[in-house]
Amino acid sequence: MSEAFPGPVTGHVPVLRLGEVLLVTLQGDLHDSTAHQLQEDLAETIARSGATGVVIDISGVEIVDSFLGRVLAEIAAQSSLLAARTVVVGMRPAVAITLVELGLTLPGLRTALSTEVAMELLTRPTPSSRSAGTRQESP
Amino acid sequence: MPEHEADGTLGSPTDEVRDFLRRRREQIAQRWADEPLFRAVFTLSRDEAVEAGKAVVDALAQVADAQRVEDPDAAGFTTVREQLARMGAARSRAGLSTAQVSSELAALRPPVENLLLADLPDASPDHARACVTTLSVLMGTLRVVVMQTALTEGQALIDRQRLQLLEVATPVIKLWDGIVAVPLIGTLDSARSQVVMETLLEAIVDQQARFAILDITGVPTVDSLVAQHLMKTVAAARLMGAECIVSGIRPAIAQTMVHLGLDLGTVITRSSLADALGYVLHQLGVGIVNPTPYGAGER
Structure with a gap:
């Protein structure tokens, strides 16, 4: 199956290190095994490098199915166990609508519009609690 | 014959x-x-x-x-x-x-x-x-x-x-750098809420808006269906990295929603568009200062 698959990404997805932050850019359709590989790679890289943040750019991904959605949620969960925060960046409107219609609102996931905003979010000193919705507003 | x-x-x-x-x-x-x-x-x-x-x-x-x-x-x-x-x-x-x-x-x-x-x-x-x-x-x-x-x-x-109504009734307004608002007017059904969601998400990408305000002052009634549509829109915007605020919930509607047991969950709500804008500006670290307090004396 994976040999016959003519599509773009098979095997490893490069994980770039920018200081304390790891940057992963996903392009095109992601094969299930590749997604799994990425999950393992990220866990190991975080543990080895002691990174405090992970940025996953999915602006090049046209289809996010329930599997990839779960993988993203799992990456976020395992990263927070390793004391790193995960931000998913650049989700397309069509993808967001599909995920919501599927009922996958991914509540544990941090999101940002662009890599720049994500880096800003990660370098901010206050490690805010899970979702932005519960943030306190001071009057 | x-x-x-x-x-x-x-x-x-x-x-x-x-x-x-x-x-x-x-x-x-x-x-x-x-x-x-x-x-x-x-x-x-x-x-x-x-x-x-x-x-x-x-x-x-x-x-x-x-x-x-x-x-x-x-x-x-x-x-x-x-x-x-x-x-x-x-x-x-x-x-x-x-x-x-x-x-x-x-x-x-x-x-x-x-x-x-x-x-x-x-x-x-x-x-x-x-x-x-x-x-x-x-x-x-x-x-x-x-x-x-x-x-x-x-x-x-x-x-x-x-x-035409679908197009006309869902304008996305830029309120500030990085803030967009959608004033919803009229009954919100599935077809309309779909259009609202799509136009809002497109605007979020186009303008790189980190905050979106959904103003429902013009929505006459809020039932479980409308609440569900709002939740979906808010969830989709959040997935893209924008924070969504629902404003314009009138006292009567708030009462109805509580009676119906509708839970907007983690959605941030404000009573008026002005309140929502104030909240968002605060989040962005922007303040509005009135240089002449109480609107200048002479008139």
Whole structure:
């Protein structure tokens, strides 16, 4: 199956290190095994490098199915166990609508519009609690 | 004797009517031109009305020729359909109800019927009656055609307006750098909320907006369906990395929502658009300072 698959990404997805932050850019359709590989790679890289943040750019991904959605949620969960925060960046409107219609609102996931905003979010000193919705507003 | 006639000329009433229509084309058109329907539509010149009447008579004769007096889809009607639609539309615009237009159409029948009877002075009563009945059926079919056309026109208009409404009713407004707002007005159904969601998400990408405000001041009622739509929109915006604030929940609606047990979950809500904007500006670290407190003294 994976040999016959003519599509773009098979095997490893490069994980770039920018200081304390790891940057992963996903392009095109992601094969299930590749997604799994990425999950393992990220866990190991975080543990080895002691990174405090992970940025996953999915602006090049046209289809996010329930599997990839779960993988993203799992990456976020395992990263927070390793004391790193995960931000998913650049989700397309069509993808967001599909995920919501599927009922996958991914509540544990941090999101940002662009890599720049994500880096800003990660370098901010206050490690805010899970979702932005519960943030306190001071009057 | 009548039996012989019926046997000898089968379907003759239709043929008789056809021949009559072709023979009396000019007179019928002249008489129709004086009827309120034609007079009201063709206000400029009587000749035009006569021409239009002739076209309709021709169409009727063609339908009778094809022996399809009861068929509104007969080929003969296609030539005048557009003209009839224009006439019907003109009358509707003048403020007439469908029933009134229909009765105006019915008024076209008696003059033709009188002409027909005058044309058949020596025919047997049975034959004359058969001819008149055929003519009545033909005129009835014409009425159906006009009504059909009018209804199709109306339906097309409604469809067009619904599309326009979808576009017009969901503007996305940029309030500040990185802040967009959607003032929702009217009832929120599935189709509309889908459009709202799509336009909002597109705007978020286009303007790189980190905050989006959904203002529901103009939404008359909030039920579980509307709440669900709001939640979906908020969730989709959050997935893209924007924070969504729902504003404009009036006290009565807030009460209703609590009574219905609707839970907006983690959605941030504010009572007015101004409050929401204030909250967002605070989040962005932007403050608005009034340099002259209490709006400058002299006036």
